[in-house]
Amino acid sequence: MPSAAVRTDLSDSHDVSVSRDYLTKLSDKVGESVKSAESFIKYEDPKDLNKDEIKTIPVSLGGTALLL
DSSP, rough: OOOOHHHHHHHHHHHHOOOHHHHHHHHHHHHHHHHHGGOOOOOOOOOOOGGGGGGOOOOTTTTEEEOO
């Protein structure tokens, strides 16, 4: 989400006010963390996986899940 949309969501959902600059810097830091962890991530494609049945892919970092 763009930082303006995140700001609005945080304000509407949690009554939290943050700057767009803060959100951009936070996003950059999260990206750096994910990028540095990539070398430790092992990906395997199970042989019996039916890829036509996949609807979402959960991604988690520090307990926060994103659905792709």
